[in-house]
Amino acid sequence: MNAQKPQRFIPALKYRVFTRFYDTVVRFTTRESIFKAALVKQSVPLSGEHLLDVGCGTGTLTKLMALRTPELQVVGLDADPVTLELAQKKLSPFGNRVTLQQGFAQQLPFKGDSFEIVVSSLFFHHLTTEQKSEALIEIFRVLKPGGRLHIADWGKPSSFFQRVLFFIVQLLDGFDTTQDSVENTLPILIENSGFSHIENTCYFPTSLGTIRLFQAAKP
Ligand SMILES: C[S@@+](CC[C@H](N)C(=O)[O-])C[C@H]1O[C@@H](n2cnc3c(N)ncnc32)[C@H](O)[C@@H]1O
Structure with missing residues (x-):
């Protein structure tokens, strides 16, 4: 953990002015309801467990997790106070079972x-390779032994056509953070952070590229 380093981040649709359109854009371009339902199903959260959603944005996945399991304690963390305000509106019905925290994945405040x-x-895909490693080391630290990690993100394109489509995301979010998706680097970084049982469980071709789901465990 590096307490001194000043942090910058890429907001949800890169430019703040687009943040309020984020939910609509994601709903219509990423097959959101299908891949997020798959992530919820894969993660099998149990009552009484504590779950952290890193980079929770406007809180759509955070909400699905809370709905899936009553008495699950949920924390959503994001660097951007603007998206957290939008998330707060979605999540206020859950009371203090779901809390939101402003912070950086590379310095988790837990x-x-x-x-x-x-x-x-x-x-x-909002992080450089180095930042991804730092975030994964932090996630490993805050997980209990036996804890589970479940990730959905842009991954290796499943066809040439999917590769061409993903170019649009790269133009928007930047090549230095998204090239790892094309090169399938994330599972290697997960392994290098100490996780075991790393698996690419499934993938979803979308109108902007291929979303891949991963799971891993802290030994
Ligand atoms: C594309 S959005 C994804 C939001 C949400 N998880 C979803 O599935 O719709 C990426 C989010 O990551 C956040 N973010 C970017 N860099 C971050 C960092 N270093 N630490 C924490 N959050 C970060 C952004 O503010 C943004 O809300």
Whole structure:
């Protein structure tokens, strides 16, 4: 953890002015309801467990997780206070079972061994390779032994056509953060952070590229 380093981040649709359109854009371009339902199903959160959604954005996945399992304790973390305000509107019905925290994945503001599950969707492609490694090391730290990591993100395109479509995301979010998706680097970084049982469980071709789901465990 590096407490001194000043942090910059890429907002949800890169430019702040687009943030309020984020939910609509994602709903119509990423097969959101299908891949997020698959991530919820894969993560099997249990009552009484503690779940962290890293890069929670406007809180759509955070809400699905809370709905899936009553008495699951859910924390959504995001660097952007503007998206957290939008998330707060969605999540206020859950009361203090769901809390939101402003912060950076590379410096998670939680004690070690705090969560049984960490989830993340469409987040890692906002980070450089080095930042991805830092975030994964932090996620490893805050997971309890035996804890599970479940990620959905842009991954290796499943066809040449999917590769061409993903170019649009690269133009928007930047090549230095998204090239890892094309090269399938994330599972290697997950392994290098200490996780075991790393698996690419499924993938979803979309109108902007291929979304891949991963799972891993902290030994
Ligand atoms: C594309 S959005 C994904 C939001 C949500 N998880 C979803 O599936 O719709 C990526 C989010 O990551 C956040 N973010 C970017 N860099 C971050 C960092 N270093 N730490 C925490 N959040 C970050 C952005 O503010 C943005 O809300």
